[in-house]
Amino acid sequence: MKTVEEIKLDKNKSQYLYLQLYEEVKKLIESNIIEPHVKLPTIRYLASKLGVNNVTVVNAYNLLEAEGYIYKKMGSGSYVQDIRSKEVERLILDEETNMNFANLDIDIDINNKEKIVNFASTAPMPDLFPVDDFKLVLNQVLDRDKGRAFTYQESQGYFNLRNAISNYLSDFNIKTNEGNIHIISGAQQGIDILSKALINYGDIVFTENPTYTGAIAVFKSRSARIVEIPINKDGIDLIDLEYKLKSFKPKFIYVMPNFQNPTGYSYSVAKKKKLIELATKYNFYIIEDDYLSDLDFFTQSKNTLKSLDTSDKVVYIKSFSKIFMPGLRLAFMIIPKSIYNEVLSAKHISDISTSGLIQRAFHLYLEKGIWQKHIRNVNTIYTERYKTIVKSVRKHMPKEVKYILPQGGLSFWFSLPSGYSANELYRLCLKNDISIAPGSLFDIWQRDTHFFRLSIASIHNDEIDYGIAKLAHIINYFLKNFQKDRISIDLYNNLF
Ligand SMILES: Cc1ncc(COP(=O)(O)O)c(C=O)c1O
Numbered sequence: 310m311k312t313v314e315e316i317k318l319d320k321n322k323s324q325y326l327y328l329q330l331y332e333e334v335k336k337l338i339e340s341n342i343i344e345p346h347v348k349l350p351t352i353r354y355l356a357s358k359l360g361v362n363n364v365t366v367v368n369a370y371n372l373l374e375a376e377g378y379i380y381k382k383m384g385s386g387s388y389v390q391d392i393r394s395k396e397v398e399r400l401i402l403d404e405e406t407n408m409n410f411a412n413l414d415i416d417i418d419i420n421n422k423e424k425i426v427n428f429a430s431t432a433p434m435p436d437l438f439p440v441d442d443f444k445l446v447l448n449q450v451l452d453r454d455k456g457r458a459f460t461y462q463e464s465q466g467y468f469n470l471r472n473a474i475s476n477y478l479s480d481f482n483i484k485t486n487e488g489n490i491h492i493i494s495g496a497q498q499g500i501d502i503l504s505k506a507l508i509n510y511g512d513i514v515f516t517e518n519p520t521y522t523g524a525i526a527v528f529k530s531r532s533a534r535i536v537e538i539p540i541n542k543d544g545i546d547l548i549d550l551e552y553k554l555k556s557f558k559p560k561f562i563y564v565m566p567n568f569q570n571p572t573g574y575s576y577s578v579a580k581k582k583k584l585i586e587l588a589t590k591y592n593f594y595i596i597e598d599d600y601l602s603d604l605d606f607f608t609q610s611k612n613t614l615k616s617l618d619t620s621d622k623v624v625y626i627k628s629f630s631k632i633f634m635p636g637l638r639l640a641f642m643i644i645p646k647s648i649y650n651e652v653l654s655a656k657h658i659s660d661i662s663t664s665g666l667i668q669r670a671f672h673l674y675l676e677k678g679i680w681q682k683h684i685r686n687v688n689t690i691y692t693e694r695y696k697t698i699v700k701s702v703r704k705h706m707p708k709e710v711k712y713i714l715p716q717g718g719l720s721f722w723f724s725l726p727s728g729y730s731a732n733e734l735y736r737l738c739l740k741n742d743i744s745i746a747p748g749s750l751f752d753i754w755q756r757d758t759h760f761f762r763l764s765i766a767s768i769h770n771d772e773i774d775y776g777i778a779k780l781a782h783i784i785n786y787f788l789k790n791f792q793k794d795r796i797s798i799d800l801y802n803n804l805f
Contacts, residue, residue, distance in 0.1 A: 311342060313350055314358050326361055327368035334369065338378050338389055345391035349379060371511065376529065380754030391749075391757055426776035429744040430767040431570070431631060431719050437690065438634045439683050446673040447666070454669060462665035464657040466492025466641070470672040474641055477675060482616040483625070485643050493656065494638040494663045496600060496628035500524050500563070502659050503596060503624060503642075504531045506651040507560050515553070515562035517545055519751035519760070521570045521598065524563050537753050538562070540569060542713050544576030547583055554591045561594040561624070566614050567602040568718025571751045571762040575716065581614050588622040594645065600628045603684055605717040606692045621645040629671075631719065631766065632687055637667055691719065694765040694773060701777035707785050719766045725759040725784070728793040732757045737787055743780050757796050 316333045318326050337343045350358070352366045359366075370387050373379045379387045450458050465471070471487035478485060493499045500523065508514065508531040516524065518537035528535050536557055539546045545564060564584070566576040576584070588595050597614045605611060615625035625643040633639075644652050656662075674680055698721065699714060706712075711724045725731060731747035738745050748760035768776065 313337065313343070313355065316359065318359055318361065327365045327372070330359070330361075330365060330369035331372045334373055335376075335378055338373075338392060343389050345389050347389045348385075349387040349389065351386060371532070371534065374534075374754075377755050380756065390754055392755075425739075425742050425744050426772055426779070427744045427767040428763040428765075428776060428780070429746045431764045432635055433631060433633075433687075433766050434769075437687060439679070439686075442679050442683070443634070443670065443674065446670045446677070446679070449673055450666065450669040458666045458669055460665060462662040462668060464653055464662050466490065466663065467665060467668035467672060470668045470675075471641075473672055473675045477680075478643075481611045481613060483613065483643070489643050489646070489649070491642045491644055491652065491656065492663050492668055493626075493640050493642055494660060495630060495635075496598060496626045496640045497523050497527075498638075498656075498659065499626040499628075499640055499642050500527050500596070500598070502652060502655040503561075504528060504533070505659070506648065506655040507594070508533045513557045513559045515550070515557075515559040515593075516753065517564055517569065518753050519571055519748060519758075520563070520753065521565065522750055524598070525753055528563075533560075535753050540572060540574060542572075542574050544574065544580035545584065547580060547587070550584075551587060554587065554593075558591075559593050561596050562588075563596045563598065564614075565598045565600065567599060567612070568604065568715055568720065570600065571720050571746065571748070572722040573715030573718050573720040574713070574722075576614075578612060578617075581612070581617055585614065585618055585620065585622060589620045593622075594624055594648070595622055596624045596626065598626050598628075600631050601718045603632050604688065604691055604719065606688070606695055607716050615643060621647070624648075632684065637671070639663065639667055639671060690770075691765065694768070694770050697770055697773045698763070698765055698777065701774045704774075705778045705781035707781060707788065709788060710784060719764050721763045721765075723761055723763065725761070726788070726793070727759050728796060729759045729788070729791065730757050730796050731759055731761040733791055734761060734784065734787055737791075738780065738783055741779070741783055743776060743783065745780070759796060 313334055316330065318329045320326065322329065334349075349355075349370070352363050352370065356363045356366045370379065374381060374387070378390055378392065380390050381387050468487065470492060471490040474490055475485050475487050493502070504527050508528070510532045512533050513536055514528050514533040515536050515538055516528070517540045519540075525535070536553055536559065538550050538553065544566065550562075566581055568575055584595060595614060599613055599615075602611050602613055613625065615623045622645065624645060626640060627642075628640040629637065630640070642652070695717070702712065702721070706723075709726050712721060715721065725734065732749055735745055735747040746762040746764070748758035748762070749755050751762070752758060765773070
């Protein structure tokens with residue numbers, strides 16, 4: 310079989326027809342018989358060719374899309390995804406990957422073979438973790454609470470911690486109380502349980518594109534239909550958003566208004582306000598993933614959507630992973646009253662409760678003011694790295710590479726001239742001991758792009774200039790020796 314039209318479905322089989330069709334198309338894509346970016350037959354045409362209902366083809370295409378095998382272009386149809394980028398994703402996530410070293414025939418100093426220069430990861434380095442301070446509060450909890458520290462905790466979270474968090478939030482103009490706060494085992498769990506509580510098969514979810522990979526994976530796992538909204542340097546494209554709101558009714562929109570991952574861009578206050586207005590007008594929730602607003606190196610404004618939310622439309626998720634210790638698995642949410650019970654029940658089904666011992670220790674950590682000391686410390690360290698990377702990028706980066714500098718956070722988003730493949734650049738960099746994150750990782754449909762992200766989370770200050778100088782050499786080589794027209798579609802050109 311060479312084409313989708315030649316597929317044969319067996320109506321006598323107990324397996325649903327749409328699943329048979331899904332499996333057959335998937336095989337054709339996986340074995341590369343149909344190539345990336347080839348257009349699939351229209352729904353009506355394929356349904357009549359196979360002698361099935363349109364709905365059978367719609368369901369099969371939806372499933373293929375949810376699993377990243379195909380992507381849709383508005384008003385144009387369905388296309389085969391470049392699934393080779395899934396391989397890139399695995400590589401980047403696997404920190405233990407054994408790299409092959411192949412020198413480039415270019416004039417760069419590759420003395421430091423000991424270790425990869427890691428611009429890819431946004432995970433903080435263990436030497437930033439306040440281990441001694443945390444040992445102190447852990448011991449105090451054990452002495453104070455004894456066995457009670459190891460009982461089941463309420464699903465909502467340890468009362469004293471919720472109380473301390475609601476007090477802490479008043480410094481950020483977020484007015485709430487412990488009754489609306491919900492402790493979770495990391496922001497990833499928050500996104501997952503919200504999806505479990507709110508999404509039914511085929512429901513629509515809006516997200517920025519590009520966006521955080523972990524959220525895309527959750528929405529796809531719930532078989533949500535994802536509608537992408539472009540992001541500009543001052544936040545989400547509100548014109549596109551309102552246009553799509555007239556055709557679709559999303560359950561929610563997932564956004565990162567401060568130092569968005571991967572672009573590093575932040576929404577203007579006017580855009581934040583307008584987004585809340587639209588949520589009220591069109592009646593949808595906004596999930597605000599605030600993973601980094603603490604790292605504002607210039608204004609310290611910490612201007613969250615939640616602080617502007619007078620209609621209780623914003624679900625606020627705050628992770629401590631990037632600014633504290635990811636392995637604690639600790640975060641919290643502020644949940645609108647209208648969905649509180651559904652979310653609480655989804656959390657209970659998921660893991661009953663977040664570790665009581667960790668919650669109690671973190672409560673002491675906040676109460677004793679050690680948290681404030683820690684935040685000041687990480688801000689100093691990241692500000693130093695921020696200044697270094699900005700200086701190095703200005704000094705070394707080829708002029709063909711475009712970027713807009715964020716005012717804080719950990720991510721920097723770069724654009725190669727259009728047509729160049731960031732997946733190819735990624736592979737070339739890896740062979741030369743530099744790790745970057747190609748844009749396909751953050752695209753809803755994993756499409757290859759000419760964008761890539763650099764992060765300062767997993768790199769020491771004194772490695773940055775060396776790393777950027779070397780990356781700049783590699784890019785110069787890449788632009789001279791690699792083919793330009795590797796990507797047929799130009800994504801995100803609105804970003805610059
Ligand atoms: C934007 C964003 N949200 C959420 C998470 C997950 O955070 P947590 O470790 O709290 O689950 C990440 C991790 O990379 C992230 O980048």
